[in-house]
Amino acid sequence: MTVAVDLGTTQTGEPAELDLEELLSTRLLVQGNSGSGKSHLLRRLLERSADWVQQAVIDPEGDFVSLAERYGHVVVDANRTPAELTRIARRIREHRASVVLDLEGLDAEVQMMCSAAFLNGLFDADRAHWFPMLIAVDEAHLFAPAMSGEHSEEARRASLGAMTNLMCRGRKRGLAGVIATQRLAKLAKNVAAEASNFLMGRTFLDIDMQRAADLLGMDRRAAERFRDLETGNFVALGPALSRRPMPIRIGPVETAGRSGRPSLMPLPETPREAMEDLIFTATEEDKAAERRAIERPQSNAAPRIEGAAAAIATRELLERVAAAPSVSERHEPIDDDPRSPEERAAAVDAIFAEMLQDPDAAFRPVPVLYQDFLTHCRLKRLRGAETDMAAFRRRLSLARAGVSCETDDEEWQGVVDRAADLPEEMQGVFMMLARAARDEAECPEDAALARAYGSHSPSRGRFLLSFMAERGLITAEADFRGNRVVGITGTDWRTKLPQVKLDAADEARARRAARLARG
Template sequence: MTVAVDLGTTQTGEPAELDLEELLSTRLLVQGNSGSGKSHLLRRLLEKSAGWVQQAIIDPEGDFVTLAERYGHVVVDANRTPNELARIANRIRQHRASVVLNLEGLDAEVQMMCAAAFLNGLFEADRAHWFPMLIAVDEAHLFAPAMSGEHSEEARKASLGAMTNLMCRGRKRGLAGVIATQRLAKLAKNVAAEASNFLMGRTFLDIDMQRAADLLGIDRRGAERFRDLDTGNFVALGPALSRRPVPIRIGPTETHSRAGRPQLMPLPEMPPEDLADLVFTASEAEREADRRAGPSRQAFPQAPRPQAAAAPSTSTHEILERVASGPSVRESHEPAEDDDPRSPEERAAAVDQIFAEMLEDPDAAFRPVPVLYQEFLTHCRLKRLRGAETDMAAFRRRLSLARAGISAETEDEDWRMIVERSADLPEEMQGVFMMLARAAREEAECPSDEALARAYGSHSPSRGRFLLSFMAERGLITADRDFRGNRVVTIAGTDWRTKLPEVRLDSLDEARARRAARLAQNGS
């Protein structure tokens, strides 16, 4: 079946159509300077073909997310781990969902790694899911650069390899690349050479005009026409477009970019001193951000929580109460006294306070457990806590919970399941596991190696990494890393998952500064 995609009109007023089936076999390259209408052309093509073929858009600036509401595209936030993106890409091919991979806000190097993981996931899908699919890549020179630059060699190779697979080997897997670039000179030749259809827009540099003319089979004199093209006008050539170069004008679109074209607007009419106050006075939102302990976090969409396992016979509260209410070995031969007016909850709070006071000392986390145990007994006598002195094993467990910041404040079935699972670990590791579980449940960032080691009672950060691998080998957690090396921990059997830190502009500036310094050093 032949499907003609209406791109606009030719100079003679005839419809400018693109053969969609032919495009799936021959791929498309769009070239034009910034402002020539490349993104508008891609949007028109995607809108007119949305009902006929599955689509995926690699969107570095977040311009195409507006397709979601009108045409049902699923927006995929790229701030995920490589394994997550690969699995998502596999499910996209399986269920034939049209998606927009939103790379907005990510550092350019991270964008390259995200796009590579996503494209590789599409490319490596099972043969049963090789359905026809358009892969539109805006600003393709970012992902397939012609030469190494300010980005790391690892990121460049991964991204360039994925783009080369898309354009060179994607056809047999049903993947048809549609790539747009500002300059052909910026785009890797192996990627550009595989396109058989071309739409060339406004270009000013002589070298770019000549390359465009060579691709279209136009003589040097005819290459001058690329300087005179208006925004939204292109010269088309290829088996899916026309057998001869044909100037076309791209038609209107139903959706629009969130940014749009720049438009002039009047400047604010305000005295200079008032403007100075606005510039140098922090807003309430900025002050609130400064008061927060860390950057705001954006939660990933979570799947429905699985039904909790049956509650164990021993609750968190009962475990933590053993310290406060358990009979002492030394007092077992003494007559019990019942004249303490405090309730069990008050005695438990007093025990929590003792542990908090003990651990306020920075060196307390690294003292031998027997020494801390004697100190604990002394505090209990001073606070007249009868029955709080317990055996060494129970104290060691309670100490590991206190080091991890766990108290008897959580009493639901999910948490009791975590407490039950922790019993499979050595006592000194149980608090570390619950520390990870609490961070995952609260959707906080994963504790650092230093924090994990400190909760274990060690100075060595490598001990924290060992604890993670130890728990992962026993199936209690899964640990992964994103493209920046940030760790993500998921608690097995639950949807509890630690969060990636939000990308901040200051961190992007720091990364750019480091790359500039590295380039300057290499140049010298």
């Protein structure tokens, strides 16, 4: 089935059409300096193809959210954890919803990490949900930079890897990338090179003109024409557009972005004296703000601290784990939270419960989980000791094992103190065994112990038992059936043997043995 998307008109006045089915197999690259009409072109393409194919728009400036009202796109606020964005992306593919990922207001590094998580979720969807989908990425050089710059290397790698997967391997999964950039020199070459269709707009720099001419198969002299293109005019080439370079003019659109072209407007006709009063005279709102600042000196500092944390959130999430200083070297956390310690602890408990609802959470690396945890804490405005890396590791090991810090019991507190002799990732497993022994429950199976440790391998559970037994923290015995009994050293706590269900023959033998014993 061939669907022709009307992009506008050619120089001769004929319709300039794009073969949508061919585009899904060959991808599209749009290039043009700021103000050349790239966003207008993307909007025209998305509007004209909205009824034919599922769409997702990576929108760094919030310009495309207006598609929701006219064409039913779902707006996804990117201010979420990476795990949440990945799950949302998988459900989007499952239910074939057209969406706009709104990244407006986020720090550049956070935008890169959020887009990477979202694209990876689309890419890793189940094979049964590999439906055709158009992925439009505006300002693609932000997500696939040609060189490392002011952003962290981890954020750049994550974002570039997701964009490379989209353009290089997305076709087999039904994903067709449509990427727009201001400068080809800023865009990673392995991302740009995978596009087979091109729409080149107005360009002034020689290096960008030459790259555009090379992609279109034009000589150096012909490249000069890119300087003369008007806003909304592009040169098209590709199997979905034209076999030869063809100038086209993009047609009108039905929706509008939040940020249009700047236009001149007259200045206000306010006299100079009146303007001075407006500028220099404090309003009642200003006076009230000053009074609040005097009454609560820290109230003005908190937003700045929080803003700084948001600005470096991704760098902290990825680098703080590897280079975390010791607890004694850290500055005392600023604790201006009006909530009580019990309320903050309850908030942290809720975060852990929400994180561990994901069945894959038990096997994800601790630094990745810590990244999700800090994002949750930032959203709930939690700071201080609750967000410390060491505290997080201890809480995670306990949460994975399904135990809580029950410190009211003196004997239990002694067990908690002995657990401190183990590596942090093993403490939760030890507490899991201690709880089962105290409750006289059956000893957890090897797979359960391994899962609490964060491993898929049951043999890891057996290793943990032998490791703790060698250090005298537990005793481990087995009956003649191989059932395990674990005791906690220093207490009389022991797990019980599992209840063995006898079949009819076993029950008959047991009754016969009992009669013989009675004589």
